[in-house]
Each structure stands twice: as C-alpha cells, then as structure tokens.
Amino acid sequence: MNPPLLEIDTLNITYHTDHGTLSALRGASLIARAGEVIGIVGESGCGKSTLAASVINLLPQAAEVTSGAVRYKGQDILRLPPEAQRALRGQDIAMIFQDPMTAFNPVLTMGAQLVDFQHAAQIPRAEKMARARALLTRAGMPDPDLTLRRYPHQLSGGMRQRVAIAAALLMNPTILVADEPTTALDVTMEAQIIHLLRDLRSDYQGAVLVITHHLGVVAELCDRVYVMYAGEVVEEALVDDLFHAPHHPYTSALIACDPGHFEQATPILPTIQGRLPDLRNPPKGCSFAPRCPLASEICATPPPRVQISPTQSALCHKAGGRS
C-alpha cells in the first residue's frame, strides 16, 4: 500500500459566531493515497465543507483549529507559515468549487484567468495558454480557443465547471478536492461532469477527494467513502461495502432514503426522524443517538470506533455485532 499523500489526524475545528461557538469538526480523521478517489458524504451541516476547506487551508476568519493536524506528504500544513501555505495552493493541492456561476472573475477572460492560475510556473505566457488549451480539450470543451477568449457569463454552468476542472489540473496537483462539483448543476450536466471526472481518473496519479451529499455520485466515482455526521466521521468503508454492508445506523438510514436505491415504487418518501444536534453544545455521547432506531442507554456515552475490517470502521456501540 502506498504511503498516504494526505492524512487528516483528529481534526477539531470550531467557528466563533454571533450566536456562540460551533464545533464544526470533532475529531475527524481521513487518509488518502495516490490513485484513490475518496468520497466524503453527509447532509448539510455535517462538516464536510469545513473539512475540504481545511485541506486547502482556506478556512474563514471565524474558524479556529483547536487541535489535530492536516498532513500533506507528512508535513502539517496547518502549521506552516502563510507563504508556504500559499505556495501549496493551486500547485500541490487544487480545489474545484461548488458554484460554477460565481467561481470566476466576471471582468477577465477565461484565458487570462487560466494563465494567472499558472503564476508559479516559470514558462512564457504562450506556453501557459497552450497548456490551458490542452486541458480544456481534455476536459471535453468543443472549442477551446473560443472558450479562452470568452468571459464567464458567456458560458453555461456546465461549461464553466469543466473549465474549473481543467483549471484545477493545470499545475498537476497531487491532491484534487472537488467540493460538491455537481450540486449546482442540473441532472444532465451532472452526468457529464461525473463522466468527465471518471475519464480523467485514468490520467491522474494523485488523490482525489469528492465531497458530496449525493450518494449516486459516490457510487459512480469513489473507491473509498467517509460518512460524516455532526462533525464526526461515523463510518469509513470501501464503496461496495458501504452500500451493501453498512455498519453505522446513519449510513443505513441514508441509503434507505436515497431514491436511487428503492426496490419498489412508494408513495411516501422515507426520511430520518429528528434533527441535527446543536453544535454549540455537542452531545457527550453518540451524536446520532436521538434519531437512531438502535439506540439504548449505552449510547449516552461516547461510542468507540469499531474496526470491522482493515478497510471499514464505524463509530457506534452496536457495530460489529451486525452483518
């Protein structure tokens, strides 16, 4: 097994807001190796976007890393000086953002921006343009030269997301983070982008993190999956194991609610009862207990991380005893 390219080690992040201090990430850990596509799944507010932001180190000002580390090739990037952190961004670690509509500067051409993003490369401008053009072609743009001359508002959302993917690959980053790459797109565009990402896998040697709340995307793209809930990683598994043999009740519930997994047509859509815990006052025991069908008294204590197999673990008192 390759050594991990990226290792998030028991990361705790809090947000200081007007309404109090929120524990956005509580002891989250994650490993990514070369050639892997890792999925991070969870509902809104589970902390997955915070996790993504911590990898590229663009946390908002209100965020505070209270403990833990994010190690890139063994080095804790959270504790590097700002200049060193900046040097990594776009070069070693690249990000694809959720909203293609607002991701690009409206008054500069795509070509100009793509050239700017290669600022660290000591090559002439013409060569930067050529690289941009090549990647646009690779990303499936029908007319790369025209695209380079266009302004963002002249392109559709799907096309902009393709450019965003091409942009992220410009400097051949080791880690690629895609934060909800298809959430802002309609279904046909979503399919195209997933197709593109799958296609690009073959050329790409680094590690990819795909953050999404859509289980379908996970099934199509990912090798391994981390399921997050209320700031914690509640389950970690290979993608097949996740869907066919989940060990955390939350994972099972998520899968049950996903329309893609229904066996029969049903007039009533299943939901998960209850609501998210208030992260200003994180629960002492299992976060999911109030909503869990399997909950009992022991769940009021912090659950252990049960290692079901070398590739699967779940944060649950009841895990391991189920098949």
Added chain:
Amino acid sequence: MLTYAIKRIALAALILFVVMLAMYGMVFLVPGDPASVALGPRATPALKAMLTERMGLDQPVAVQIWRFFANAAQGDLGIDVWSKRPVLDQILEAFPQTLLLGVVALSWALTLGITLGVLAVVYRGTIIDRALGLVSVSFISVPSFVVAIYLLLIFAVWLQWLPAIGAGKAGDIPSQIKALILPSIAVGIGWVGYLARMVRASMLEIMAANHIRTTRAFGLPERKVVTRYALRLAIVPTISVIAVGLGSILSSAVFVETVFSRPGIGTLITGAVFKRNYPVVMGTVLVTTAFYLLVITCADLLIAKLDPRVRDALAR
C-alpha cells in the same frame, strides 16, 4: 460596443431635446404673454416690444421653436436683455470658474473618500469602522451651504486665515488657491461621505465574492488578488458615482459661490433669477444640462468598456 455607444448618445441627445423643449415651452405655459413673463413686472412696453420682436413671439409657435433650436445649434442662445451681451459669452466666462471649483473639490474628495473607504474595509467590524460609517452618513446629509457658511464663519471671520470673498486676483496663483480652499471643502464634503460608503460596500462585497476565493485557492499572491481582480471590479461603480457627483456640484455651486461671492455659474444664475432674466437662466440650464449629459454618457460608455457583462446585456 458601437451599437451601445450610438444608442447612448442618441438617448442623451433626445433627453437634451426634451429638456430644451420644456425650458422654452415653460414660458408659454404660464398665464400672461411670454414677453411679460420673461421680463418680469418691470417690463416697459418698449422692452416688451423689443423682446417680442427678437424672440419672434409674434410668429406661430412652431416657427418660434424651430428658430430657437436652429439658433441654439449655432451657439446662439440669445442676448441678455439687461446687459445686451450674448448669453453664451456670459456662460462661457462663468463656467470655467465653476468647473475649477468642482474639479478641485472632486480631487480632494476622491482622495479622502477612497482612503476612508479602504480604512473602513481594513478595520471592518471594529469601532473604527462604525465611527467612519457614522461620519460618512453625516457628511452626506449636511447641506453644503450650511457647511459653507460655518466654514466662512470659523476660518474667514473668526480666525481670518482665509479670504471670505472672491476668487483671488487674476494672475496671482497663491491668492486664487487660498480662495479655493473653503469653497472646495464645502462642495466636496458630501462626496467624501458618499465615496467612503460606496468604496467600503463595493470592496466588501467583492472581497467576499466566490471568485476571489477561487483566486486565493490557486495561490495567487494577495497583492495581485486585490489589484488585478478586486479593484478592477470596484472601479466600475465608482465611475457612476463620480459622474452623478458632477451633477451635484452644479447644484452646490449655486450656493457655495453665493456664500463666498465667487464668480461662476451659480452666481450668474442666481443673479439672473432675481432680475427675471429668463434668457440667461434658460441658457445656463441648457448648458449645464448638456454638460451633465455629456459626463453621464461618457461614464456609461467607460463602464461598458470596462465591464463585459454590461456590454453584452445592452448590445441586445
């Protein structure tokens, strides 16, 4: 871009036409014969006859209007009935003075306003920011002529540091500069507030924008992020504000020039209003409107050039 330019200029010309029509037509809307109205209560029959003949008031309305426009197009805005001098000459004499006042006021207001705006952004959320916000709003709302009078009181009457009257001696630059200080402060002070608020709002909105986050995510140095990406966007609304602000100088100038007894459009028109000197008033209004329209049109065209979204939206 070209179509947009043509459309804008045509619109400006149309508006000017409407204004001219309204100005000329106002005299007719009022009860009483136009000559009396234009001349006021002191009109003697001789004066009235002269005006009627000169303005062609005895001819059909359509002909009058046509003659007026024809004359105006040639630069003939009529003769001042009192001083017998061409109106246009008087305006051309007075305008540069007002323009000088406006440009000086604009310069220092821009400098101070943008600085305060940027400060508010740098210290956003702190008490400095809130204080600056309060100061900005106060500056915007205080009437310029009150400021002018208070400045006159403090600096010219009590402290006697600066002159209270006039524009300085011709050819004597230092005296002219001294005479410009107080009036330009009075005119500019509203702008400072406006600009500070606008720069602040604009910069905050931009710095928080997703596309700025993208540039940071690609590791671009902060300096480049601000100058190449953020500032370019912030300039666009600033141009609008400056253009509109120029219109407000013309209004403030009326008061400030009166308070400091400076020569200029303001003094010209207020004097004319008292004497019911309609040709001068009408001529001044037309010239200032044309100037203002010119400025606004140029600003709009400049914005279209800088922001491709505007260009495309309007070319349709």
Added chain:
Amino acid sequence: MRWPANARALRALIRDPMGLMGLILVTLFILMAVAAPILAPYDPLALDVRAKLQSPTFAHWLGTDQLGRDTLSRIIYGARTALTIALTAIGLAGSIGILLGLIAGYGPRWLDAALVLIFDALNSLPMMMFALAIITVLGPGTGTLILVVVLVSIPGYARLIRAQTLSLRSADFIVAEQAIGASTPRILLMHLLPNMFGPLCIVLSMDIPVVIMLEAGLSYLNLGVKPPTPSWGNILYDGYTAIRTSSTLVIAAGAPLVLATLGFTFLGEGLRDALDPRFATARPR
C-alpha cells in the same frame, strides 16, 4: 398581518445607536414644529428694533436678529414651516410619483418608455438649475417652492414604484388575481402597493431631509419662503448678512438645519438596516 414584522423592525431600529439617535432627533423636530405656539417664548414676527442683534441673554436665549425678533422663537416656528412644506410637498410628490410609477410598471410598454424618458430628463437636470428656472418663470414664493420641490421629487418615487411594480407584476399572486378577473385599480392598490411599503418608507424618510434642505436653500437665496415668515433658510440669510457683527444668529440658524437633516438621514439608514430581510425571519429566543 404586517404588524409583527413592523414591531420587530421598530425594536431593531431602537437597538441600533444611529437609528435611535435619528428617531430622537426626528421626534424632537416634530414636537418643535407641532407645539410651536406653546414652546416659543415670543411671537416670531414681533419687532423690537432697540434690541437688535443681541447675543444670548436671559430674555432671549438665542439672541435676536437685525429687527429685534427673538431668534429662538423664529427657529421654533421655522421648524413648523419646514415640516409643513416637507409634508405637503412629499405628500403631493409621493402620490403623483406612486401613481406614475404604478402606471409605468404595470401599463403598456410605450407608456412606460415615455415616462422613463421624462424621468431621465428630469434627472439629468442638476436639481438647483431646474428649480431656479421654474422660479424665474413663476416668481418666488411658497407656492412656487412647493411646486419646484414636488417636480424634483416625483421621479424618485416614480422610479422606485416602477421598479417594484415591474418585479412584482409577474409574481404568482398577481397572476392569480388577474386570473380571477380582478380589476387593474384593485390589483394596483390592494396588492401591489402594500408590498412596497418597506422600501417606500425608507425613501420617504430619506427624502424629507432633501426637501428640508431644498426649502432652506431656496429661502436662503430669498427665492423661497417670503420673509417675514420664519424659515430656517431666511434666518440663515439674516445671519449671513450680519456675520461680521453677530455670530450667534448664524450658528443658531444653521444648527437646527444640520440636526434635522442628520436626524432624518440617520432614521432612514436605521430603517433600512432594520427592515433588512434578515430581521424578517423569526429568531429563536
């Protein structure tokens, strides 16, 4: 029911220091205007030439002017003048502006285009120039003053209402009303207008200081309210002519103008913040 939203907005306004200051100043201004006969120690028109241009004394708290009239009384009555003119002008301008705006937004496109052209034309005129032109033709006086202010203010209201109408006219609830055959006036007055209440209030409160300034400015130039009726502008002019002899008059005349315009502007800004949609959602207590 709109009341819960308004009550919340009011509370938000009071919590904001700027809004609170604005509210206090405006209330004082209105009190001064309304209770003028009670508050003023002297008749504002009463002459006493022997006592001219006095500094503040026990008898005359703010001194006297060139004709021996009590400055304090004149200023208190000046508030009354300012408020009366402001309310009249804004009432007229507002009504006409709202009507024109509704028509422009809801009616046929050619009418809209024509009205927009007129509004743009009015906006292209530097405000004072336009005012002065009208005054030249009609002669100075309170009536002309009000007419001028009305004409200058109409485009502002009309544009706001027009913009709101345009954005609301395709809203579902309007289309629904049309579908059941509601008449146009009914739609305009009972459905469109009430939804513009918030922005309208803000524009109104921001417009009052402009009107007060315009009135004071024109009166200062002796082109507005005719003396001896007290207007802050008139008093300021008297102060200006006597500036080398007595500074009290000038300071006394300028201060209420500044405070009143500041007050209304702060109130308007505070209202804008308070009526921000953020405050419209209920916050858990």
